[in-house]
Amino acid sequence: MKLNRRAALMAAAATALLPKQLLAQGKTEWAGIKAAGKVRAGAVEAKPWFTQDFASGEWKGLVPDILEAVFAPEGISVDYIDTQWGTAVAGLQSGRFDLMGAYNSTPERAEAIDFTKAIGGLRLTILTLKDNAASFANWDAIDSPDVKLAVIDGSGAARILQPKLTKTTWVATPSSDTMFLELESGRVDAIVTSDAQVADYIASRDRGTMVIPEPVERQPTNIGLRKSEDHELLDWLDTRIAALEADGTMDKIWAKYTSVEGSTKS
Template sequence: MFGFITKLAVATTMAISTLALPAAAQDGGKDMARILSQKVVRVGAVEAFPSYRQDLASSKWEGIFPETVEALFGAIGVKVEYVPTEWGTAAAGLQSGRFDLIGGYSATPERALAVGFTIPVARVGVGLAAATAEKQAAAANWADLNKPEVRISLADGSATMRMVQRLIPKATYVAVKTEDAAILELESGRVDYFASTESSLSRYGQARKNVHVGYPKPEIGQNSTFALRKGEHDFQEWLNVSLGALIADGTIPGIRAKFLNPSK
């Protein structure tokens, strides 16, 4: 009798667990098969140049990650469709099936509970832009900024936001939807600093020669990856192999250099 009850309990637990999982997770994932069958992949895209930018005239997306996914999926004859999203809602977009993957999504322990990740395509530093040399000199160390009178703008829901807030929790934060809006906060004088990744800061510094970009000590950074739905093991394996090949043959480093150092 005890053995029967034990088996029944185990079976019931497994059934409940299965019901609690999304359909894709129950069968090990079907995204790769669907993508190959339909010849279309849906990619989440965030207005955050040089990672992503949509041309208003043509509606075409450009940047590091659009060019990377075009190289990835063009090799197997799959068309890329872009789905606009924001960093703060990207995980929900993946889970709900609005899109299949998103690039430039930093891998963190918290995010790994909700989505799957590929191998890193790059490690990007996190720093600050200031409107004056004096402000930048005052930001030699993160600890120097850990006070309420220091105001910092950043993109809401970004990995940068979580990282910087954890490091200097006493600073005052102005979280806005996009990096362009965060930059406007700095240029209008409403904040002292704009916090972002090296990718965004380097392009911003090139575009605005009067802006001062720096990386306080200790240096911090993020692993830039692609995120996808949990349980999509075939898709994840293919992405890892393909990304590794594009890193090794210089394609991805070349794309990054094109957008991060356009004058070279």
């Protein structure tokens, strides 16, 4: 009896967190979004994913470009809600916003929220300030005790590459700023992170060489959304993402934020 009461209370609490207008109208989430002509998206001040013009309040970046391409043909506008990566799951579950772009699917997160198919993939990329960029052309050459790389501790680059490049000398840093400091001080030969972060560094500081070693290592990223029994919004998003991939729109958006003219690519 206690278990049944507890389950009922949990269900009631979950229902209370759903957007009130959807419950009142008895509509699915996707039907409510279409009727309102508006979808709410979580946003984090983090280049190149999101950046906000504080004068106008407008959000720009890779994710807003993708969401515009996804929703604009349906006449649906996107309202951005300021959040943080670490609290985005709670924001989705509470109904504070409807979706979160550039949110990587992990087993832990997938227990709490749903994910679309990948909207693209971050390529793990080398950034060096030295003249030896060609020596980073492939991961086998990098797997040497003579190569010293900085990486953000716990990042996708660290999780994917450290178990594979066991001979490389690794310097784990707590943040992007300290990783770039290791590079700029000459304490490491290069850093390894996403192509988007490398491209932003080179564009903003006008120095460095970008190398994408072979074979290309990718870390897919997705759109996260509340779990739903009908999957109507999820299915529609997957269909739109596939269409944007097929017509080349998605590649063009990613290239805008991940390519650097004159960069070295293997």
